[in-house]
Ligand SMILES: Cc1cc2nc3c(=O)[nH]c(=O)nc-3n(C[C@H](O)[C@H](O)[C@H](O)COP(=O)(O)OP(=O)(O)OC[C@H]3O[C@@H](n4cnc5c(N)ncnc54)[C@H](O)[C@@H]3O)c2cc1C
Ligand SMILES: Cc1cc2nc3c(=O)[nH]c(=O)nc-3n(C[C@H](O)[C@H](O)[C@H](O)COP(=O)(O)OP(=O)(O)OC[C@H]3O[C@@H](n4cnc5c(N)ncnc54)[C@H](O)[C@@H]3O)c2cc1C
């Protein structure tokens with residue numbers, strides 16, 4: 001049983017979206033959950049956030065960072081993905097919080113529309129803040145802003161919107177005292193730094209952790225993270241956790257376990273020109 | 280039954296045991312005394328008519344031998360390879376009192392392999408009953424139950440969260456003990472009976488609990504897949520694996536063939552495996568095959584090692600170093616593992632199970648350190664709570680196992696049954712298979728009412 005790609009597009013520089021027909025995931029997925037794909041028989045299992053749902057279709061948005069995501073970016077409409085498993089992980093804690101701020105950095109922005117919509121539908125006021133290095137890396141701007149009461153784009157180089165980081169905007173809002181709950185999704189270092197801002201204000205802050213996973217079902221422990229001094233499996237206990245309890249340095253160290261192997265895999269793929277995915 | 284030479288077999292993942300030829304099997308079968316009160320049958324968790332099938336071998340009627348085994352054991356090619364025979368049938372064989380017991384496991388394997396090579400007969404499938412059964416998990420428990428239920432004409436759907444069926448048989452037990460084509464053949468047999476297999480379906484997530492409970496009966500065969508960690512310092516350093524992760528990366532994802540296959544695994548110089556069961560032996564021998572120097576640390580004595588005798592012997596032959604009566608207290612390193620600090624253990628009075636209890640020795644001398652680049656913890660697994668914690672009112676025991684009726688496998692919820700490791704905690708293939716078979720019969724009976 002393979003899963004068909006129904007839509008495919010490069011939506012920002014090196015960032016792609018695919019809509020895949022996977023009813024078992026699409027019908028049950030909620031904001032905050034992810035799925036695991038394996039492109040073909042020799043492929044790795046990689047986790048990707050469910051970034052949208054439309055009937056039996058589920059959307060993934062990914063950045064080309066290594067072998068698997070590069071291979072994935074070469075697939076188009078009508079191609080198949082061998083395995084799609086999910087939804088996995090706990091959904092985001094959606095309830096009436098009041099005034100919510102959802103912050104996305106880089107490809108993490110892809111997680112926000114489904115989240116903002118769910119929060120909005122539960123009666124929250126939603127502010128969306130997204131950040132990227134420059135304008136060409138901004139994604140899903142129109143879709144996300146349609147679910148937000150307030151919406152700010154930030155770029156590191158000022159090529160679009162506010163010249164600076166989302167944390168600057170967040171700090172301002174925190175000072176005004178107009179924030180009840182915050183979500184921050186992006187690279188680990190961005191989540192760590194941005195979430196430091198909310199600590200003095202004691203505002204509930206969620207982050208979505210992205211350790212290396214294999215099964216995504218709690219069976220291997222590859223995804224262990226330390227939360228408040230305790231080991232948790234991000235795939236089943238998370239992936240969202242309270243930011244102030246996360247051992248960030250451990251997470252970032254563990255993400256680098258296979259740096260050498262990843263480089264080798266990527267080089268082999270780049271040197272390889274036929275369509276077999278480097279196999 | 281022969282074995283490949285250690286120096287040759289540590290170079291690959293091909294099967295270690297080479298099996299009996301027909302001639303060897305017949306010769307071995309002639310050693311059986313066909314006792315009036317066969318003790319071997321009592322030793323077998325599913326009470327196979329062992330003298331019966333051995334007598335059939337002696338008459339070279341291998342088809343009949345297969346039929347006799349299959350009456351009680353759905354998975355003889357697998358059990359013949361992985362059952363702890365020394366604690367079961369061969370342990371109670373009367374020939375074992377003075378000499379060597381009949382090699383029942385090897386004979387079982389021979390018969391099953393013969394049958395596979397000479398054409399498996401498809402059992403009869405009864406007319407459709409219209410009853411729908413959901414089987415969760417495709418390990419030995421799930422596939423056995425699915426087969427028994429499909430034969431009765433029920434519509435069976437097997438849900439499996441991974442991308443391959445087989446449970447531990449696929450992701451846990453390495454191919455040098457259990458070649459994967461054998462597992463595949465067994466599963467294909469079940470599918471030929473009409474059972475439907477849905478891979479990548481995590482019940483509780485891809486299939487909501489309400490949907491699950493809408494089936495006429497539910498069989499939970501979700502196993503004991505949640506790995507335990509020791510809870511010591513340094514456990515989250517890079518290079519520390521649960522045995523489940525290490526074995527899954529290699530057996531399921533083929534990390535041994537990286538970069539041909541995309542999944543990596545650390546194949547570094549010195550590997551320390553913690554534990555003494557089958558899972559520990561498998562981890563050690565897999566690491567050895569990827570070129571590592573492997574040391575296994577076990578907290579009790581060598582004679583207490585719970586792994587199958589044959590696998591301990593194989594591990595020793597393959598050059599695995601054993602340090603018994605020792606236990607890790609700390610994993611050393613910054614970022615990545617560089618060593619393991621251990622404490623020597625001494626054995627005290629027997630515990631409630633009659634096993635002597637290991638306690639750490641005191642004083643500076645009791646501590647020692649070994650170098651390591653990779654540490655693999657094989658210290659136990661418990662039932663994965665993912666699904667069973669979502670089912671309201673499903674009664675569970677202290678170790679997280681689902682509580683069932685011994686005879687029927689019925690849980691605290693009507694029409695929900697469970698068998699295998701999810702009910703017993705980590706046990707054996709034959710026990711999972713046997714319990715699943717009893718449970719499937721109970722479901723079949725229930726449907727007749
Ligand atoms: C819950 C979760 C949700 C995620 N959602 C998204 C998403 O929506 N979009 C997106 O672009 N990325 C997402 N990621 C990260 C994504 O899984 C990795 O980018 C991807 O696995 C990289 O694979 P690769 O072969 O292309 O790169 P590689 O060269 O193999 O790796 C690049 C980096 O990605 C990480 N990575 C590698 N393998 C894995 C793995 N098996 N599991 C997790 N991380 C890995 C490592 O930190 C590594 O350094 C998510 C990760 C998690 C845990
Ligand atoms: C490394 C290793 C070596 C072993 N060696 C031996 C040996 O030599 N001899 C022996 O007799 N026994 C051995 N065992 C034990 C034996 O394998 C188990 O007792 C047996 O596999 C249990 O069968 P099971 O069907 O209950 O569970 P499992 O084999 O664990 O199968 C459970 C299946 O359910 C799936 N699942 C779990 N949750 C869900 C869900 N929510 N939705 C869908 N699917 C789900 C899992 O992915 C898995 O495929 C070994 C175990 C290990 C780990």
Ligand code: FES
Pocket residue numbers: 212213214215216217218219220221222223224233234235236
């Ligand atoms: S990814 Fe295997 S336990 Fe989380």
